[in-house]
Structures are given as C-alpha cells and as structure tokens.
Amino acid sequence: MSPEQQPLSPLDPTEEALVRALGQVMMALPRTVDADMVRDGGLRLSEYGPLRLLSEGLCCVIRGSGCESVGEAFEAA
Incomplete structure (x- = not known):
C-alpha cells in the first residue's frame, strides 16, 4: 500500500x-x-531582513540593474 x-x-x-x-x-x-x-x-528583526538582502547583493536582482555588488548599486543610484 x-x-x-x-x-x-x-x-x-x-x-x-x-x-x-x-x-x-x-x-x-x-x-x-x-x-x-x-x-x-x-x-528590529523587521529592519534586519532588508539590510541582510542588501548586504548579500540581492538589491541588484530586485532593482534589475544587473550590478554585481552592493557598492555598484549605490554608485548607480
């Protein structure tokens, strides 16, 4: 069975x-x-989540900018 x-x-x-x-x-x-x-x-834990995503470079995926690092994302902004 x-x-x-x-x-x-x-x-x-x-x-x-x-x-x-x-x-x-x-x-x-x-x-x-x-x-x-x-x-x-x-x-706060709710503030940590977005910061963690930014530090891992996922901001590039979210923004669709194609950058390779968080530093490049900030330079592009």
Missing part, C-alpha cells in the same frame, strides 16, 4: 506534544530574537 493510500491515524500523545511544542517555539522565537536584537544592537 502506498503512503497516499494508507488511512490516517490520530497522533499519539508524544507526537501531539511535539506538534504543540513546535507551535509554541514558532510563535516565541521571532519575538525573542527581535527583543535580543533591539536590546543588543537597536535593530
């Missing part, structure tokens, strides 16, 4: 606990990281 044909069974208590704990981590982790970043560097 293929995995698609097997009937679904409820989670056992250990699996249920794992799913609940994972959900709690997924909710708490961004808030915790954000608080640490604000406390240690004054930078």
